[in-house]
Amino acid sequence: MRIGYGICFGEKKNKEDKYEDKYEDRYCTICGTKMTASDYYGFTSWSGAMANSKHQCVEYKCPNLKKEWHEKAVSISLEVEATSSPSLKKILIGDRYDIVTNGLRK
Numbered sequence: 870m871r872i873g874y875g876i877c878f879g880e881k882k883n884k885e886d887k888y889e890d891k892y893e894d895r896y897c898t899i900c901g902t903k904m905t906a907s908d909y910y911g912f913t914s915w916s917g918a919m920a921n922s923k924h925q926c927v928e929y930k931c932p933n934l935k936k937e938w939h940e941k942a943v944s945i946s947l948e949v950e951a952t953s954s955p956s957l958k959k960i961l962i963g964d965r966y967d968i969v970t971n972g973l974r975k
């Protein structure tokens with residue numbers, strides 16, 4: 870699981886607020902689906918885990934996170950970032966678009 874690709878963390882608007890609107894709306898950077906939000910207490914990064922620094926915050930997760938097509942789209946996104954070839958980048962982005970479009974149709 871990679872932070873920033875279908876999962877991310879955010880600050881609580883108001884720790885005492887019991888209502889749903891304490892969460893802001895966030896959309897998945899991979900598939901554009903509205904993410905679910907829940908209270909979270911724990912590590913938000915590897916460096917945080919190393920430093921044993923836990924945070925009270927909000928965890929945003931894409932509801933499609935565990936789906937095979939979504940995992941494939943995440944791994945393509947990592948390849949897009951890794952390559953320095955503009956033509957390869959175009960091909961990868963096209964593939965990711967097709968995978969996400971087909972996945973959301975199911």
Ligand SMILES: [Zn+2]
Nearest residue numbers: 897899900931
């Ligand atoms: Zn998603």
